[in-house]
Structures are given as structure tokens and as C-alpha cells.
Amino acid sequence: MNEEIKLKDYQDIITTNLAWTVKKVELFGAIMAFSRRENSNVNGLQETQKIWSSNKSKPNNDENFSLFCKSLGIESSGIITCRQVHGDRILICKEVPKKLVAADAIIVTAPGLYPLIRTADCVPILIIDRVKKISAAIHAGWKGTVLRIIRKTLSTLTDIFKCDKSDIIVALGPSIGKCCYEVNRVVLDPLFQNLPWATEFSVPYQDISESNDEKRRLDLAAINHSELIKFGIYKKNIYKLNMCTSCNVNDLHSFRRDGASSGRSIAITGFRL
Ligand SMILES: [Zn+2]
DSSP: OOHHHHHHHHTTEEEOSSEEEESGGGGGTEEEEEEOOOOTTTTSOOGGGOSSBTTOSSOSOHHHHHHHHHHHTOOGGGEEOOBOOSSOOEEEESSOOSSOOBOSEEEEOSTTOEEEEEESSSEEEEEEETTTTEEEEEEEOHHHHHTTHHHHHHHHHHHTSOOOGGGEEEEEOOBOOTTTOEEOHHHHHHHHHHOGGGGGGEEEOOOTTSOOTTOEEEOHHHHHHHHHHHHTOOGGGEEEOOOBTTTOTTTOOOHHHHGGGOBOEEEEEEEOO
């Protein structure tokens, strides 16, 4: 990876014990945060006390979750989440829903409410409109990327809520990198069918011990970043944490690395009251 680009991308990201946060959005009364893995050497949380575990729709450890919310200065009662199903449904709300809804993107139109999604390799995407005070969180794995959930969410913001593209700020959190994300035709065929230009974000699979030319390695975050640019989001308003979930063992959860017992990282945004 180009070290210069990496450092540039990091300059507006603050690392705290529990999360990476985007500094600039605080100017607009917003938060954008991606949680760090439970690590007793870093944040005092034991690995056994995962804040969020497996595919649960609620925190695994309420105490640590409260600690996480407190570190961001937000009330956990304002958090809005969903049952993530690798689809493209967008949940739109102005209050905390009474029931858990199946969706993979959440748009929130009132301050004091915080859309939250969980990931372990998939791309977590946080969006705010700094003027209209609307926030959104997206869970984009390969299926969501194929379904263009990021573009659909942006279209909803501009078409329904009349957001101006120039007011939109986006952060792409840690996800599995092209160093580790090997995929086969099951992923590549629908992806290249829907997004032919995405071929440039894939590289040949290089394990010569396995003569499998059907496999490639993908950069899902770069594909979603490209969706943002193609949609017209200003490059200067996009923050991208170039961290691979699988490589960064001490800081991030990875389903590919740890399997079904993997914890989940939290991505959360929203405007303070
Ligand atoms: Zn990696």
C-alpha cells in the first residue's frame, strides 16, 4: 500500500482506546465512530467480553456497550439498529422503532438518534448530511455491494430528502482488504455483471499451489469508494480507514479469520441533541 496515501487518509481520524472517530464531523455536532476490538492491552476489555458477538441484534455485553457509548458521549437509548440480512432494504426513521426490522441501511432524520451497524469483514459505511442533519449507516458485504446498497442510500438522501451532494460526508470503516479477500465466481459473476468497472478493483489470486484461475482477490472498500465518487460525493468529504480486518488481529474482528465465533465491530453515526 502507498504509505503516503495511507497517512493522508488517517490525518482526520482520531484513535481513542475504544474507537476510531472522524474529527471533522464534530464541527457539525455529529459523531462517526468505528469500534476497536476488545483488547486488554489497549482498552482494558477482555476478549471474552465482546461488546457484540456473532450476528446478534443486541449487544453481547451491556456493560461494555455502555462504556463504548459513554466514550462517545451518547445515550444508548437513542441507538437504532436492524437485523442485517445482506440485502438492500433501507430503514428510514425519525424515532427508535418498536420492533427490530430486517434491513442493511438505516437513515435517521432526527438528532439524538444514532444508526448503528455491525461488521466483521464487510464494509461499514457512515454518512451524514451536515446541513440537513440526517445520518445513515450501511452494512455492505459483497451482496450489498452487488445490490448497490450505497448508491441506493445516497439516491434516497438526494431524491427523497433533497440532500445536496456537496453537504454529504462519508466514512468507510475497516473491512477485509484485497490482501486477504479471496473470492470465486459465485461472487465475481454477479459483481462484474452489475458493476463491470469493478474489475479494476480485483487482482489475480496468487496462490500457485492451487491452480485456480477462477479465483481473484477483491477490494470491496475501493469499489464502494468508487460508487461514492461516481455518485458525485466530493473526494475531500470521504474518509477511508485503510485497515484490513483480517490482518489487524489486535484491533479488529474478522469472520474469515476467526469463523463463526468472531465478534462484531460497531459502526455508529448521528447528530447529538
Ligand atoms: Zn489483509
